[in-house]
Amino acid sequence: MPKTIVTFLLVVAAVALLSLVFGASYLETMLPGGLPLGNAITAIGLCAAAGSAIGLSARRTILRLVSVVSLIGAVAWLPVSVALAGNLTLNFHGGHGVAWLTLSVAIVATVFCTLTWALAATLLAKYRRV
Numbered sequence: 001m002p003k004t005i006v007t008f009l010l011v012v013a014a015v016a017l018l019s020l021v022f023g024a025s026y027l028e029t030m031l032p033g034g035l036p037l038g039n040a041i042t043a044i045g046l047c048a049a050a051g052s053a054i055g056l057s058a059r060r061t062i063l064r065l066v067s068v069v070s071l072i073g074a075v076a077w078l079p080v081s082v083a084l085a086g087n088l089t090l091n092f093h094g095g096h097g098v099a100w101l102t103l104s105v106a107i108v109a110t111v112f113c114t115l116t117w118a119l120a121a122t123l124l125a126k127y128r129r130v
Contacts, residue, residue: 001055009052013115016045035088039078046074050111056118063114063121070114073107 019027019041027038050071057063080103082088084096092100 006052006055009048009055013045013049013052016041016048020045033088036090039081039088039090043074043078046077046107046111047071049115050074053111053115053118056115056122058121063117066110067114067118070107070111074111077104077107 020038027036027041029037031037031040050067050073053067054064054071057067081090081100084100084103085092086096090100
């Protein structure tokens with residue numbers, strides 16, 4: 001994957017993460033259909049981080065396979081979340097909230113561990129070439 005695309009995906013992931021960490025007011029804006037912008041930004045940020053891990057990983061490696069799995073999890077996060085909540089605002093009732101939190105933590109951890117692994121592998125490869 002070209003470096004410019006990987007860089008763009010990393011910037012998108014960073015902007016999404018910073019928006020969420022600092023609790024930007026626009027996160028509560030409702031999109032047409034009733035989906036909060038914050039939920040969409042979370043999904044986009046997860047997918048961007050997972051996509052950049054794929055772009056950084058070498059073909060036919062275990063890292064590439066794990067990166068693809070993390071992207072599949074990132075893509076599935078929002079639809080599965082909506083299915084568990086039964087609504088677009090992700091308001092949970094009963095035990096579904098615990099299942100959603102467990103799923104979300106697992107997906108976020110997988111995506112960011114994979115991204116860290118891909119960044120470390122890229123830096124190590126550059127260091128070895130020098």
